[in-house]
Every structure is written in structure tokens, then in C-alpha cells.
Amino acid sequence: MSKRPAGRLELLDDVGYLLARSSGIAVRHTNDALAEVGLRVRQYSVLSAACDTGGISQRALSDFLGLDPSQIVALADELQRRGLVERVPDPRDRRTRLITPTDAGRQVYAQSKAAAEAASERSLAPLTDDERGILRELLRRVVTVTSREPAVASEASSAR
Amino acid sequence: MSKRPAGRLELLDDVGYLLARSSGIAVRHTNDALAEVGLRVRQYSVLSAACDTGGISQRALSDFLGLDPSQIVALADELQRRGLVERVPDPRDRRTRLITPTDAGRQVYAQSKAAAEAASERSLAPLTDDERGILRELLRRVVTVTSREPAVASEASSAR
């Protein structure tokens, strides 16, 4: 019998809060599910992008995942240490190193993907299939449009 | 210019990933906006709940925000140190201390709420008003249904 706070909680109208809260729930479920293959959700996302592309530069990974380049280094180190990815020098630009999945990496990815999907199922239990589709499309727009922050740069500035 | 990874990125179909990514975007925008009043989004959420309820136990706060009780302690400490909330002993249970807003706290909350709404506006720029409403409803269901998972889910319904 958790005592439900009486007042009207404005946070429940705040999409920013709701995003953070539901993300927290999903991450927790996913980490729980991925524990069986010894991965965390961050490493899983890197492995996924590596497998889907067959090899992706750390810079592109950083852009795509919205993480600082230094975080990519640590994640790649760990995945490499466990033999799931390799750093392959890009012949066309010797500065970049392509994060490339190994066979073991692809195998682990297949397993972890199933686990991640089961976790997602749990997080989104309150929604119907149609609603999940709608949610996915809306979030995809937020992510793909917002993440490319071109030099449009209005006068407001100060961002980032 | 930005080299778009070639392969089909399955992460963009993963609602869990999309939630984490869009939450990250929203939190960044909100923290930027709240910087002008010297708050971070976590402190803002505590202050908001305190103001909306007029006084809420740390335990209820912990449940509502999905945070560990020890995190509430730190957040309340900081808000209290800055004179925005007080810890008022609950006469009906001397174990609990109600996190209660001060006048200054209510004032700062009003300002920060406007800032947070502006940030939300920025994060959700790709969506129409209708779509934002849909997103809010879907996320609210995920949060309010999923967050209560006591062993006995006897207390269903109620939520509107």
C-alpha cells in the first residue's frame, strides 16, 4: 500500500520527465535481461551497430549513439577484450579504426538481441502492438531529427 | 557530410534504445535550460513533487521517481542546503520526514518550470502538438503501470 501522494503531480504531464522515467525502466529491464550474456545495454548498443554495419568508425558510433568519443573508447576496449569486436584500421583513412564484429561477437549479438527484445516486451507491457508502433515512430523522429544538429544555429545559441 | 553508416541499423527499431536516446536528448536540453536557475533535472523533479504535494515523504518520492532512497537523501540535502525545501517531521509517523517546499522553493520552482517547458519544446521540435499529446499519454501509461510492481498487484485501476 504505497501512499499515493495527494496533490496533482505536474511531472506526469512533463514529457521530458516521462521520457527519463520510462527510459530508466527500460534500461533496468534490458540490463537484467542482458546479464545472462554478460553484457550491459551500452555495450549491447555498440555491438549492435558494429554487427549491423559490419564495421563502423568510432566517430560515427559516437554521433549515432550520442556519446562522447571517450566513452566509445572504453566500450570498444571492453568488447575487444572479450573478443567480440576488433579494431580494424581503415585503409582509406589511417586515423580511423573500424569497430568490427568477430564471429563470436555476431553470435553473442544474436543471443543478446533476443534477450533485449524480451526486456522491451516487459517494459512496454501496458501498450498494445499498435501503440508500440506509434511510440516507436514518434521517438524515431525525435532521435533522428534532433540528433543531427546542423549549423542552422539560431541566435539563441549557447546550446551544447 | 556526416558519413551515414551504411547497414540497416536495428537499434532504430528498438523502442528501448529509442527511449534511452531521446531521454538523453531531453535531459541534456533540460539541464542546459535549468542551469540558469542553478538546478539540475534531478533536483528539479524533487522540487516539483514537493511543491505539487505540499510535502511528501522521502519514501514516496523514491517510489514515484524510481530512485534509490539514498539518492533522495542527497538530493534533499542539496535542496535543503539551498533553502528550497525543509524536512518536516510527520507527526503521525516519527520515522518519516516530509520534504516540504519553502517560499523560496516555490518561487524557484515557478521559474524552473518555465525553463523546463522551453527545453521540452526544443526536444520535441520534430513533433506536432497532437503527437506530443499522444507521446505523453503512451509514456504515462508505461510509467504509471510499470512502476508499481509490488508482489501483489491487487490495487489495480484507480489511475484515472
Added chain:
DNA sequence: TCGAATAGTTGAGACTGTCAATCATTGATA
């Protein structure tokens, strides 16, 4: 009354977000 459960607190360890600085390489240009 006694023991289990609860509210709050403290402390620790791992993970995350953000910055600044460094090195090698690339690309543009005088």
C-alpha cells in the same frame, strides 16, 4: 512485550556524462 517491517541515513563501488589535452593523420592552401 518481542520481533519483523519500514523510513531514513551512510558508505562503497561501478557506470555515466562532460571536458580538456594530446598524438597521428588528413586536407586545404599559400
Added chain:
DNA sequence: TATCAATGATTGACAGTCTCAACTATTCGA
């Protein structure tokens, strides 16, 4: 072509967050 700015990767640092375990004070039930 020599040079310099920009870029990709890396390291290190520091604050913030998540998750536990342990502890005290208080409440509640048998």
C-alpha cells in the same frame, strides 16, 4: 610542397548516477 587547421582516437580528470549493504530509529503485528 610546406604548413596549418581540422579530424579521429585516446587519456585523464571530475562530477553525477545507479545499486548494494549495513545501520539506527520507529512502527506494527502477533
